[in-house]
Amino acid sequence: MTPPRSGRSRLTALMARGAEFLGTDVAILAGAMSWVSERNLVAAISNAGGFGVIACGAMTPALLDAEIAGTKALTTRPFGVNLITMHPDLMELIDICGRHGVGHVVLAGGLPPAGSLERIKATGAKLICFAPALALAKKLIRSGVDALVIEGMEAGGHIGPVSTSVLAQEMLPEIARQLPVFVAGGIGRGEAIAAYLEMGAAGVQLGTRFVCATESIAHPNFKKAFIRASARDAIASVQIDPRLPVIPVRALKNASTELFTAKQREVAQALDEGRVAMAEAQLQIEHYWAGALRRAVIDGDVEHGSLMAGQSVGMVTKEEPVAEIIAALLEEAATALATRA
Ligand SMILES: Cc1cc2nc3c(=O)[nH]c(=O)nc-3n(C[C@H](O)[C@H](O)[C@H](O)COP(=O)(O)O)c2cc1C
Numbered sequence: 001m002t003p004p005r006s007g008r009s010r011l012t013a014l015m016a017r018g019a020e021f022l023g024t025d026v027a028i029l030a031g032a033m034s035w036v037s038e039r040n041l042v043a044a045i046s047n048a049g050g051f052g053v054i055a056c057g058a059m060t061p062a063l064l065d066a067e068i069a070g071t072k073a074l075t076t077r078p079f080g081v082n083l084i085t086m087h088p089d090l091m092e093l094i095d096i097c098g099r100h101g102v103g104h105v106v107l108a109g110g111l112p113p114a115g116s117l118e119r120i121k122a123t124g125a126k127l128i129c130f131a132p133a134l135a136l137a138k139k140l141i142r143s144g145v146d147a148l149v150i151e152g153m154e155a156g157g158h159i160g161p162v163s164t165s166v167l168a169q170e171m172l173p174e175i176a177r178q179l180p181v182f183v184a185g186g187i188g189r190g191e192a193i194a195a196y197l198e199m200g201a202a203g204v205q206l207g208t209r210f211v212c213a214t215e216s217i218a219h220p221n222f223k224k225a226f227i228r229a230s231a232r233d234a235i236a237s238v239q240i241d242p243r244l245p246v247i248p249v250r251a252l253k254n255a256s257t258e259l260f261t262a263k264q265r266e267v268a269q270a271l272d273e274g275r276v277a278m279a280e281a282q283l284q285i286e287h288y289w290a291g292a293l294r295r296a297v298i299d300g301d302v303e304h305g306s307l308m309a310g311q312s313v314g315m316v317t318k319e320e321p322v323a324e325i326i327a328a329l330l331e332e333a334a335t336a337l338a339t340r341a
Contacts, residue, residue, distance in 0.1 A: 035297040101124070102123075108130055153248075154310055188206075198340075208310035256306050293305065
């Protein structure tokens with residue numbers, strides 16, 4: 001069903017600020033997903049009018065350099081790069097983004113480390129950060145970030161403790177007038193996009209919904225697991241040792257769920273015996289996830305690898321081109337807006 005024109009124009013108006021900030025047709029960001037968000041998916045999203053983001057993850061500076069160059073060969077549209085704050089070569093990675101003239105850098109994994117914000121802004125790029133709570137959002141705004149993502153616990157990958165609907169209610173009325181805010185976590189259809197835009201969001205960020213895009217290089221087994229799964233299969237990891245705070249990860253339940261418990265026991269014991277310090281223990285946990293995700297996304301080992309996925313996985317029903325996913329989301333959003341008008 002084609003939505004009435006009023007729905008389309010209302011959607012365009014609601015997305016205008018976010019689209020202008022991103023330099024895109026529509027204010028839909030594809031959240032960076034380690035191993036999945038490489039040149040093919042990123043370029044496909046930007047070419048379809050959205051905003052693709054390269055997941056740098058644990059890439060070396062040379063690999064990021066090549067990935068940005070590869071993406072530029074596939075699209076002339078804007079795209080961003082997601083950097084993890086605890087990467088040991090963070091400053092070098094920022095310089096590489098600067099050399100390529102990357103317009104937007106997304107910093108994930110906590111507050112920007114000393115000097116990183118200034119360094120990113122000095123390249124001319126806009127800085128997007130994650131704000132997991134209102135107090136932190138205000139602090140980030142004071143420090144000069146250009147936009148924020150608020151991501152609820154329905155999301156795939158590393159998650160905070162609060163749901164998207166609550167974060168949106170708590171944060172949008174307070175901060176959405178000050179800078180563009182993109183809402184993420186659990187968005188699978190356009191009706192939800194329309195709702196968050198009407199609440200004041202400048203746009204949205206989706207990850208899970210794009211994993212099974214035709215252009216995504218994720219292994220066919222990984223995609224099949226997504227297509228089969230329902231919302232309740234995407235569960236958050238459990239922390240087993242109070243002394244070892246681990247950030248929960250949402251993924252489809254499989255044998256690796258138990259392997260993670262064993263890994264935590266092993267690292268907690270090393271911590272007890274003084275064989276590793278806390279920072280090293282946490283880094284070991286992060287390396288574990290990166291390796292496990294690679295095993296599933298690239299090698300297709302969907303039993304022992306990590307199947308990071310959000311609760312919206314139940315709304316992923318087939319493999320389809322990015323352009324069709326974005327078109328469906330826009331149509332659902334426009335129809336919803338027309339109906340509610
Ligand atoms: C397989 C997978 C890998 C992810 N890897 C990263 C990552 O490397 N860095 C990051 O900031 N977010 C990562 N995320 C989170 C996404 O960027 C995005 O914010 C999230 O998927 C949005 O919620 P949704 O899954 O409910 O759409 C990942 C998510 C998934 C599903």
